[in-house]
Amino acid sequence: MIIVMSDSHGESKIVQEIKTKYQDKASAIIHCGDSELDATDSIWEGITVVRGNCDFDDGFPETAVLNADNEAIFVTHGHLFGVNFGLQRLTDAAREHNCEIALFGHLHTPIATIEEGILCLNPGSVLQPRGRYNIKMYAIIEPTQDTFRISYLDREHQLIPDLQFELPRSNK
Numbered sequence: 531m532i533i534v535m536s537d538s539h540g541e542s543k544i545v546q547e548i549k550t551k552y553q554d555k556a557s558a559i560i561h562c563g564d565s566e567l568d569a570t571d572s573i574w575e576g577i578t579v580v581r582g583n584c585d586f587d588d589g590f591p592e593t594a595v596l597n598a599d600n601e602a603i604f605v606t607h608g609h610l611f612g613v614n615f616g617l618q619r620l621t622d623a624a625r626e627h628n629c630e631i632a633l634f635g636h637l638h639t640p641i642a643t644i645e646e647g648i649l650c651l652n653p654g655s656v657l658q659p660r661g662r663y664n665i666k667m668y669a670i671i672e673p674t675q676d677t678f679r680i681s682y683l684d685r686e687h688q689l690i691p692d693l694q695f696e697l698p699r700s701n702k
């Protein structure tokens with residue numbers, strides 16, 4: 531179970547709440563940037579976090595690669611990879627790092643799609659949702675042998691009915 535959140539824009543409470551809720555059962559907790567917190571904040575112990583375009587603390591890395599649930603995962607905020615204009619540069623970067631999962635934020639809107647065999651996932655924003663789904667949210671990825679099970683949850687940790695997916699792996 532991989533927990534993904536992003537774009538908390540100054541609110542630490544929800545980051546801490548998600549961390550506390552999942553730290554004993556998730557194999558990874560990931561924040562895709564624009565936390566606007568300090569990189570040295572103890573809240574990041576046990577969380578993989580990257581730097582967003584609104585993070586002025588350059589102590590955050592621009593990208594991260596980690597392994598969780600036997601999956602190699604590439605994490606970046608997205609602004610440096612042009613995600614406003616498509617996912618090609620993101621998938622290219624994930625492939626360069628031999629990752630089958632690419633996590634990003636920046637758009638504040640949920641996206642879960644397989645592009646060229648790579649799961650590209652945006653967890654939405656836990657504070658400032660944009661686009662069709664006006665819900666503050668985060669995401670859970672549960673990899674299986676043949677699929678990625680993806681659930682989006684609201685801030686009350688309830689499943690969002692329209693945003694539950696099981697995406698087949700295309701290259702296994």
Ligand SMILES: [Mn+2]
Binds near residue numbers: 564636
């Ligand atoms: Mn943002």
